[in-house]
Amino acid sequence: MNQLQLADYIVFFVYFFAVTAYGFYIYNRKKTTGTSSKDFFLAEGSLTWWAIGASLIASNISAEHFIGMSGSGFALGLAISTYEWMSAATLIIVAVFIIPIYLKNKIFTMPQFLSVRYNDKVSTIMAIFWLLVYVFVNLTSIIYLGALAISSISTISFEWSIIGLLIFSMFVTLGGMKVIGYTDVIQVVVLIIGGLVTTYLALTLLSQEFGYGKDIFKGLSILRKEAPSHFHMIFDSSHPYYKELPGLSVLFGGMLVNNLAYWGCNQYIVQRALGADLKTARNGILFAAFLKLLIPIIAVLPGIVMYVLHNQGLFQQEMMNEAGLVKPDHAYPTLMNLLPAGLKGIAFAALTAAVVASLAGKANSISTIFSLDIYKKYFNKEATERKMVVVGRWAVVISMVIAGLVTPALKSLDQAYQFIQEYVGFISPGVLAIFLMGFFWKRTTATAAMAGALLTIPMSTVLKFLPVWTNGAFPDFPFLDRMSITFVSIVLVMIAITLINPKKENESHVIEVDTSMFRITTGFAFGSIIIMGILVALYTVFW
16 A cells, blocks of 8 residues: 555654754764864764764665665566675775775865876866766666655655655755764664565565465575576576676676776765775775675565565556556565555655665765865865855755756666666776776876776767667677776777876876785774675575
C-alpha cells in the first residue's frame, strides 16, 4: 500500500528533528568566527576519523544505490556489487598514495591542484566540467531517484517530493562542512539500519514464499538456488549484460579508472579529508572502505530477491511502468511498500538520509569549486571571508534549484545507476590522466594537461557513437572499456606533447612529492590486509 501510517510519520519526524537539532548544535558549538571560508567549505581540523569515514559513505550512498543499484541487482545480479567492493580497494590506494600529496601541498580544491601544478586555464576548464557534471548528472539523478522512491511509497507526489528533498538538503548544506560531516554520522547509522531492515524483510518474505517460515538463512540459500545466474561477479562476452560489466575490466580496467577518478580526484569526495591531518584522514578513509563492504547487503540483495519473487509471479503490476515494461528501478520501492507500519518509517528515513546526505555533499562541493575557483579568481579577487561564505551559500541554492527543474526529464531512464556511471565516465578518464601525470611525472606540461582536458569528452563521445554513425563498422565497446581506451590514449597524448614541447627552465609548476609521504602505520596496514583478504574471498566464492 503506497501510504505511510501514523507510526511511519512519527519515526520519520524523530529522525528529521534529530538531524536538525544535532546540526544546529554542531553549527553553534564548533563555529569560531562563523565567517571563515575554510571553516565553511572544509571544516578545517574539526572532523574526527569516524566523522570523515561516515561522511564519505553518507555522501556516496544515495538513492542511486538504494533504488538504482537495487534495480541493477534485479537485472544483473550480484555483479553490480563490484562498484562497491572495488571501491574499498581503491580507497586504500587513495589513502596511501593520493591524500598525502594533497595534504602536504595544502590543496583545498581539485581545481586549485590543477592551478598550482599546471596553470589557471587548465584549472578553470576542469572546474567548469565538474560543475556541469555535478549539477546536470549527479544532483539531478539523486533527486530523481529519491523523489521516485518517496512518491512510490507515500501519497506525496513526485513534484512535491523533489521540493521537499531540496529544502531539507539545502538546510543541512547551508551550515557548512562541519554540519554536513557530523550529521552524516546520524545519516549513516539511519541508512544502514533502515537498509538492513529492508533486506531482512526481503529474505524472510522469500523464505515464507517457499514454505520455510521467516528464516533469513533459508532465504539466502533459496536465492542462490533460484537465481544462480545472479551470483557471478565476472561476466564473459556471451553474457547479455557484458556491455555493462565487461569481464576482467571490472577489476583492472575501466572500473579502476572510474574508481580512482571518483575517490581520488573528485572534490565531492576528497573534500571530506582535506581539512584533517594525514593520520586522521587515512583512518577515516579506511573506515569508509570497511563500510563499503556492507553496501551490497542493503542495496543489491533486495533487488535479487525481487527478481526471484517476480519470477514466481509476484508483483507483476508493481514492477511495470506505464508502457507495460518491467522497470528494474521499481524493485526497491515495491519492497519498501511491504514493510509494516513503523519499520516502513525507518526505511523511509534511511532512504531520505541517503538522499539528503548525498545532495548536501554534492552541493557543498559545487559551492566550494564555484566560490574558490571561479568567483574569487575571476569576479572578485578581493572578496572577504564573509563574502565568500555568502557566495557559497547562494551557489548551493541556485545549483539545487537548477537541478530540481531539470530532474523531471530523467523519468524515461531504465537503470539510473548505469546512466550515472556511464555519463560521469565521459570526464573521468581525462581527469585521472591529468592528475596522475601531475602527481608522478614532474615533466608533464600545462599544454599536455590542457590537451587531456579538452580531449576527454570528445574522445568518449566518439567511442560511444561511432558504431552508430558507421552502422556497426566500428566496434561497440562496453562503456568501462571505452574509459580504459580513453584514459590510455590521453596519457599517451600527454606524454607525446610533453616530450615534443618540454617545460622551459623558468616553469616551476611542481607539486612536492617524496616517498616518505607514502609510509603507513602498522594499524593502517593491518586494516588494509583484512579488507583485501575479504575481497579476495568474495571474488573467489562468487567468481
